[in-house]
Amino acid sequence: MSGCPDGRWDVVLAWPMGRLGVRLRGEAVSAVGFLPASVPERAPQSPAAARVAAAIEAYLHEGRSLAGVPVSLQGTAFRLRVWQALRGLRPGQVLSYGELAARLGSGARAVGGACRHNPVPLLVPCHRVVARNGPGGFAGHRDGWHADIKRWLLRHEGVESPPPRPY
Numbered sequence: 001m002s003g004c005p006d007g008r009w010d011v012v013l014a015w016p017m018g019r020l021g022v023r024l025r026g027e028a029v030s031a032v033g034f035l036p037a038s039v040p041e042r043a044p045q046s047p048a049a050a051r052v053a054a055a056i057e058a059y060l061h062e063g064r065s066l067a068g069v070p071v072s073l074q075g076t077a078f079r080l081r082v083w084q085a086l087r088g089l090r091p092g093q094v095l096s097y098g099e100l101a102a103r104l105g106s107g108a109r110a111v112g113g114a115c116r117h118n119p120v121p122l123l124v125p126c127h128r129v130v131a132r133n134g135p136g137g138f139a140g141h142r143d144g145w146h147a148d149i150k151r152w153l154l155r156h157e158g159v160e161s162p163p164p165r166p167y
Contacts, residue, residue: 009042010024010048011052012039013053017148019041020032020033022056027048029052029072030071031119034145052069055069056122060156063157066123071124075114075119078114079114079117082115083118086100087123091158092158094128094129094159095129095130096130096132097109097129097130098132111129112129115129128154
């Protein structure tokens with residue numbers, strides 16, 4: 001995701017790949033966007049946004065898990081199943097699209113579609129799902145800045161080069 005539906009973020013954090021925008025619905029995160037460094041930082045606009053910002057900073061600087069950060073997800077029943085399964089992956093744990101699909105009784109392309117439409121990447125860690133022959137795409141892109149973000153996140157979690165995974 002690269003933008004917020006109405007252009008407003010509850011907090012915008014600096015991180016090594018630019019800026020990270022976070023939008024909340026009540027106490028839960030409803031959108032995360034990877035933004036260019038030209039976007040100005042924005043201080044948390046609520047106590048809930050401050051808690052989320054602190055959790056993300058702890059992930060970035062101390063490697064802590066983001067699994068406990070509340071999310072507010074809206075999507076099809078299938079996408080919600082995929083996103084819930086992704087929330088169960090630990091930092092550094094990777095699965096292939098095919099492996100996740102087999103767990104869910106679905107197809108790899110359908111899992112890829114759910115990952116592509118993930119409104120809260122990082123919190124629903126779609127970067128931990130890789131292609132059988134390499135990292136695969138991220139946020140609907142196979143190369144460029146988004147693919148670099150996926151590779152950075154995997155390296156940050158101790159995954160140097162995602163190994164090829166069998167389907």
